[in-house]
Amino acid sequence: MKRKKNLILENIKLLSAGAKGVSVGKTTEGKTVLVSGAVPGDLVNVRVKKAKSNYYEGEAVDVLEYSEDRVEPKCIHFGTCGGCKWQNIVYEKQLEFKHSEVVNNITRIGGVSGFDIIPILGSEEQYFYRNKMEFSFSNARWLTQYEISSEENFGNKDALGFHIPGMWSKILDLKECFLQEDPSNQIRLAVKKYAVENGLAFYDVKAQEGFLRTLMMRQNSKGEWMVLFQLFKEMKAERIKLFDFLLSRFPQIKTLVFAINPKGNDSIYDLDIQAYFGEGFLYEEMDGLKFKIGPKSFFQTNYRQALELYRKTLEFAELTGDQVVYDLYTGTGTIAQYVARNAKHVIGIEAVQEAIDAAIEHAELNGLDNTTFYAGDMKNVFNDEFLANHPKADVLITDPPRDGMHQKVVEQILKLAPERIVYVSCNSATQARDIALMKDDYELVKILPVDMFPQTHHVENIALLIKK
Numbered sequence: 001m002k003r004k005k006n007l008i009l010e011n012i013k014l015l016s017a018g019a020k021g022v023s024v025g026k027t028t029e030g031k032t033v034l035v036s037g038a039v040p041g042d043l044v045n046v047r048v049k050k051a052k053s054n055y056y057e058g059e060a061v062d063v064l065e066y067s068e069d070r071v072e073p074k075c076i077h078f079g080t081c082g083g084c085k086w087q088n089i090v091y092e093k094q095l096e097f098k099h100s101e102v103v104n105n106i107t108r109i110g111g112v113s114g115f116d117i118i119p120i121l122g123s124e125e126q127y128f129y130r131n132k133m134e135f136s137f138s139n140a141r142w143l144t145q146y147e148i149s150s151e152e153n154f155g156n157k158d159a160l161g162f163h164i165p166g167m168w169s170k171i172l173d174l175k176e177c178f179l180q181e182d183p184s185n186q187i188r189l190a191v192k193k194y195a196v197e198n199g200l201a202f203y204d205v206k207a208q209e210g211f212l213r214t215l216m217m218r219q220n221s222k223g224e225w226m227v228l229f230q231l232f233k234e235m236k237a238e239r240i241k242l243f244d245f246l247l248s249r250f251p252q253i254k255t256l257v258f259a260i261n262p263k264g265n266d267s268i269y270d271l272d273i274q275a276y277f278g279e280g281f282l283y284e285e286m287d288g289l290k291f292k293i294g295p296k297s298f299f300q301t302n303y304r305q306a307l308e309l310y311r312k313t314l315e316f317a318e319l320t321g322d323q324v325v326y327d328l329y330t331g332t333g334t335i336a337q338y339v340a341r342n343a344k345h346v347i348g349i350e351a352v353q354e355a356i357d358a359a360i361e362h363a364e365l366n367g368l369d370n371t372t373f374y375a376g377d378m379k380n381v382f383n384d385e386f387l388a389n390h391p392k393a394d395v396l397i398t399d400p401p402r403d404g405m406h407q408k409v410v411e412q413i414l415k416l417a418p419e420r421i422v423y424v425s426c427n428s429a430t431q432a433r434d435i436a437l438m439k440d441d442y443e444l445v446k447i448l449p450v451d452m453f454p455q456t457h458h459v460e461n462i463a464l465l466i467k468k
Contacts, residue, residue: 007048009033009056011064014042017097019429021085021457027056035060037079039089040097041067069093074127074178080142081172082165083179084455095120095451098459102428102449106463110432112439116446121308126454128181129302131219135160135188136266137195137212138171139202158202160192160215169205178455183250184217187227191215194245203232211235214266218293220284221303224254228295230261230268243276254278257295269296269354286310289337289366297358298331302452309424309450309460310338313397316422316448316464319343323394326418328382328409333359333373335397335424340368347390348373349381379408384415393418404430410437417441421465426452428461435463443468 012033014023023040025033032055038044043065050057073079073087086094099120107113123129141159161174173192176185195202195212203210214230227246231239243256255278259271273280273295281294286307293299300306313335319325319342327336330348332355340346340363348371350356356375363371374381378400396418398405404427405413413421421442425431428449435444442465450460 007051008061009046009048009058012044012046014038014040014044014067016040017101017457019101019457022057031055033058038063039067039070040093041069075176077172077174077176080164081162081174083162086457087455091122091126091454094454095122098451098457099449101457102447102459102461105428105432106435106444106447106461108432109429110435110439110444112435112444115444118446118448120449120451120459121305121312123302123305123451123454125302125304127178129305129454130179131221131303132216132299132301133177133180133184134214134216135174136163136171136214137202137210138169139204139210140170140206141173142167142170156196158192158196160188160195160202180217180219183225183252184219187217187225187246187250187253188215190249191242191246194242198238198241200238200242208232208264211238213261216268216295218282218295220282220293223252224282225250225252226278226282226293226295227253227256228268228273229256229258230266230271231258232260232262234260240276247277254282255280259295286334286338289362291332291334291362292358292365294358296354298355300334300452305450305452306334309452309462310335312448312450312462313422313424314339314342316446316462317342317395317397317420319395324391326393326396326416328378328396328398328405329400330359330373331355331399333362333371335399336371336373337362337366337368339397340371343395344370345391346371347393349378350375351377379406382409382412384412387412387416392416395420395422397422397424399424400430402427402430405434407437410434414438414441417467419467421463423463423465425461425463426458428459431461431463435465438465441468442466 012025014025016024018024022034023038034057036059038060044060045062046058047061048056048058071090138159141157142164159171159173161172164170201210203213213232216228218226256276259273284291325343325346327348330336330350336346336348353375356373359373445464448462
């Protein structure tokens with residue numbers, strides 16, 4: 001066991017990118033090696049962390065030759081933060097790797113071929129593309145190995161930033177972040193500076209005490225901002241002074257909201273959100289549609305690329321105004337309403353009641369009277385009785401979570417037998433599995449990968465299936 005733990009594989013050439021952003025190489029015997037901490041094209045020595053009969057998993061300990069596809073990361077926190085793991089790979093190569101992953105999953109797992117492959121749709125913004133960010137306060141910031149070995153006295157260990165991957169109690173204190181445009185960085189740094197100078201207690205996750213817990217910022221495409229604080233306990237005088245300071249410094253803040261959270265977790269969905277300033281929500285517009293975005297609302301975090309995704313989904317659906325459309329896993333009804341203007345009627349189903357309430361509100365806001373929404377577990381709601389009591393779908397759109405669709409849902413889709421299925425997915429592996437379950441009844445016509453999250457390995461995919 002000791003020998004296995006210390007096993008070093010030398011001179012491993014990394015040939016491609018694999019699932020979850022790892023790089024893939026081969027030993028001289030032809031055994032696959034999955035490597036973290038390196039880039040495809042690198043020649044590396046690898047410390048084995050897991051040895052299986054047909055592959056190794058490990059981390060690069062030495063880079064002997066650097067890949068031509070490497071670039072210098074923008075962020076000083078790269079390699080520690082864990083957020084933008086592909087920031088050291090040229091963007092064109094990121095797109096190539098994502099495109100290949102989708103195609104490989106659809107063909108290998110889905111067991112289909114002969115479909116059109118549209119080149120991946122890259123993101124115009126490769127940085128500052130997120131419209132929502134969440135940060136955590138901690139009184140025990142993460143110290144780098146360099147800081148620890150320097151033996152310097154770190155008196156103040158307060159941090160405001162991201163959780164270190166795998167370290168639930170440690171927070172990386174962010175000096176900069178390239179995911180959300182300014183004033184995101186300025187607001188975060190100003191909050192931390194004010195809190196330290198005024199002796200406000202940062203949250204202690206182990207002792208379950210403190211004052212400042214989390215900071216969330218959202219923006220809309222008009223440059224209006226929402227700021228949400230989670231506070232472990234109420235300290236009214238200190239809270240008001242902090243909020244007034246922030247509002248005086250940043251006129252971009254359209255609304256400032258807060259919640260008192262003494263729970264053991266940071267989830268906001270069961271908390272009472274109070275508005276200190278503004279209406280407590282923002283409005284977003286997408287091609288003439290208006291959406292109300294609150295602190296608990298789900299909304300695509302890459303607004304501009306989400307708009308492209310919706311446009312392509314509508315294009316794949318080929319609606320003429322006469323069709324009935326089902327939108328499964330509709331969320332707050334964004335896609336449903338985007339296509340409703342070109343449909344006879346749209347029926348949306350979603351598990352979360354609050355999301356359905358928002359979908360209904362958005363339909364009223366946009367003057368859409370041809371949408372109907374239902375809340376409940378998809379496999380329970382979308383049953384034989386539902387099909388019997390609703391008009392047959394001409395087109396079905398489905399956008400499930402990463403786990404894909406439950407087998408019962410796939411079976412109901414086959415009973416419903418719509419002429420066209422537009423399958424939007426954030427996980428092409430589970431999408432391919434579901435396509436395989438439908439391939440006897442449906443032909444996969446085309447796919448379009450869409451990059452929603454540059455500098456990461458994540459990729460969306462739109463697939464069009466036509467009834468045979």
